[in-house]
Amino acid sequence: MRIGEIIRQYRTEHGLSLRAFASQSNISPSYVRKLEMDVENKSSITIPKISSIAKAMGLTPDELLAAMDDTTVDLRPEKNPLPANIIPVPEMKKVPMLGAVACGEPIYMDEVRGEYYPMDSSIHADFCLRAQGDSMTGARIYDGDIVFIQSSPVVENGQIAAVAIDDEATLKYFYQYGDTVVLRPANAKYEEMTYSREDLDHLRILGRAVAFQSAL
Template sequence: MGWETDENPKIDNIFPITTKKFPLLGNVACGEPIFADEQFETFIEASSDIKADFCLRAKGDSMTGIRIFDGDIVFIQKQDMVNNGEVAAVLIKDDATLKRVYYDREDNILQLVAENPLYKTMRYTGEELNQIRVLGRAVAFQSNIK
């Protein structure tokens, strides 16, 4: 069409994206906690820059304030403790939920806070804390364009 093209042009500022497969272990509630069966579903391929160990599919609308919507994939870095204010996947008995975590050592109170004002803060004290385990810290999420 009036010009010649090189079939394999070299472009200096374009780099290949390296990806990694993350195991999708199931669902995590973004609302009321849901039963956590940790069954392996499939793999999600995403950027290898994401420092996560596994991912979960968000269910519900309690985290929409930080743009995590129903059906989004949330990447979790496995760790059993998180800093105050971090978003984490938390196991309550056999139910998993995704919330912002705050722990008051002085009063021994754990608060799991939604990012949607329609949801109340979940508070746990005393013996209730023995039934709660942090699965890991949310480090990234992936949404579909709708």
């Protein structure tokens, strides 16, 4: 099992957020996120970090190592470790701004050329959109927030998706039942948007929301 899978399973069983587990194990939240998202098992982990994670889980390093049958361990000592009170800034990347996406009625989407927003490089996002309106406040997405999108023509039921309707775009919970697509808001004052078979040619999934940056 990968170390990221072990951490995620532990957090789920103990009701811990990623940030809470990072604090408990004395490593950065960005590093914990990197381990959990490393589905292709490309990352290695050092013995000192294994010891910190094991201690946070109430295990010995040997017990944790025994469970890690699918993770590369870097046996080299860590060089110049940071003091405990200093957290390294996560590696960042720039994501292009595509335009605005409606949290309410669909709005026309313009590409904003040359505008980029920084985000943690461990999160896979291909572009971002600026939310407009209040239909997704129940999902903690407010007017003016920047929503980061992973491009995909298909999303799972219940995921928040950016969907283009002709030349307009909206951000909603996505559901598909046979030949019917339902776009569901996260604010009770808005109604669902339902599209049947004859409407689907006008509808295109841009991708799934993977992160947001609050405008507040």
